[in-house]
Amino acid sequence: MASILEELDNILPKKDKDLVLESRASHAISAANHVLRLIHENYSYEEANDLTRRFLLAIKNNNPKKFERGIREITYRKSKLDE
Numbered sequence: 001m002a003s004i005l006e007e008l009d010n011i012l013p014k015k016d017k018d019l020v021l022e023s024r025a026s027h028a029i030s031a032a033n034h035v036l037r038l039i040h041e042n043y044s045y046e047e048a049n050d051l052t053r054r055f056l057l058a059i060k061n062n063n064p065k066k067f068e069r070g071i072r073e074i075t076y077r078k079s080k081l082d083e
Contacts, residue, residue, distance in 0.1 A: 032059065040052070051067070
């Protein structure tokens with residue numbers, strides 16, 4: 001089964017493909033900025049820096065596991081403090 005992007009690649013002229021890519025990238029960047037803002041608004045300075053680093057590496061390496069592990073570690077530490 002072909003992905004939507006593959007189908008668009010076969011249907012749309014080159015110029016339209018560029019516009020689709022530009023639009024999708026713009027939305028992805030906007031969403032990433034929103035996530036970073038949420039991180040910095042909801043976590044301590046140290047936690048936010050760690051999560052920001054993990055988030056950017058997850059994107060760079062196409063592997064969200066390290067970011068997810070960072071969130072779980074913070075959640076675990078907070079639950080231990082509440083006990």
